[in-house]
Amino acid sequence: MKKTILLIMSIALCFALLTSCKTNDTSSTPESTTPVSTVAEYDVNEILTAIDTAVPVSEPTDINEQTLSLLINVNMDNVVAFAGKITQLNQNTDQIIVIQAQPGMANAVAEDLAAWRQANVDLSANYEEFAGEGIKAENGRIVINGDFVVLVILGDGEDMLANGPDAFYAEVDAAITAAFA
Numbered sequence: 605m606k607k608t609i610l611l612i613m614s615i616a617l618c619f620a621l622l623t624s625c626k627t628n629d630t631s632s633t634p635e636s637t638t639p640v641s642t643v644a645e646y647d648v649n650e651i652l653t654a655i656d657t658a659v660p661v662s663e664p665t666d667i668n669e670q671t672l673s674l675l676i677n678v679n680m681d682n683v684v685a686f687a688g689k690i691t692q693l694n695q696n697t698d699q700i701i702v703i704q705a706q707p708g709m710a711n712a713v714a715e716d717l718a719a720w721r722q723a724n725v726d727l728s729a730n731y732e733e734f735a736g737e738g739i740k741a742e743n744g745r746i747v748i749n750g751d752f753v754v755l756v757i758l759g760d761g762e763d764m765l766a767n768g769p770d771a772f773y774a775e776v777d778a779a780i781t782a783a784f785a
Contacts, residue, residue: 646704646749646750646752646784648685648686648687648702648703648704648752649687649702650783651687651702651752651754651783651784652687652688652689652700652702654779654782654783655700655702655754655756655776655779655780655783656689656700658775658778658779658782659756659758659759659775659776659779660758661689661690661691661698661699661700661758662691662693662696662698663691663692663693663696664689664690664691664692664698665689665690665691665692666687666688666689667686667687667688667689667690667699667701669686671688671690672686672688672701676701676716676717676720677716677719677720678703678713678716678717678720679712679713679716681706682705682706682709682712682713682716683703683704683705683706683713684704684705684706684751685703685704686701686702686703686704687701687702688700688701688702695733695734695737696737696761697724697728697737697740697741697744697757697761698757698758698759699755699756699757699758700754700755700756700758701717701754701755701756702752702753702754703717703752703753703754704751704752705751705752705753706751707751708751709751710748710750710751710752710753711748713753714746714748714753717746717753717755718746720755721741721742721744721746721755721757724737724738724741724744724757725738725741725742728741734761735761735765736760736761736762736763736764736765736766737761738761739761739764739765739768739769740757740758740759740760740761740764740769741757743764743769743773744756744757744758745757745773745776745777745780747780749784752784754780754783756776756779756780758772758776759772759773759776760772
């Protein structure tokens, strides 16, 4: 079963690599400095840490730019900064992704993350033994706060299958709210 999941994820990554190839035109790359008047009051790493401390990702690894753009399929032209953790466990959908979007692009980033969340739901639906992971992903949170977008998919899939996601996601919602306090 693990080999099947790894094969599916490998095929998806290869497909993303093949379909995402484009000329690297650095002339349109935005400057890394932002005028003081538009600097956000939040930091993606602080938001990630606040959520992950309250409700941690199981066996986490950091999300890098390749993962965000090629696997998760976020349009990097819409991203100022990001931080994220995703589980290394094959049968698990745990992840926290925090993105500071370009001004006015938070909804576009949220749409990219919603498509990724749905891909997690769809993949889990293919395997009866991962039904709880599908429920967890389906109830995952996408929150927009100004130019910041957060995706959180966390919890025990089996527990959610047995008891529903409401109690656990109440804790996630509280962690997200606290991160933006």
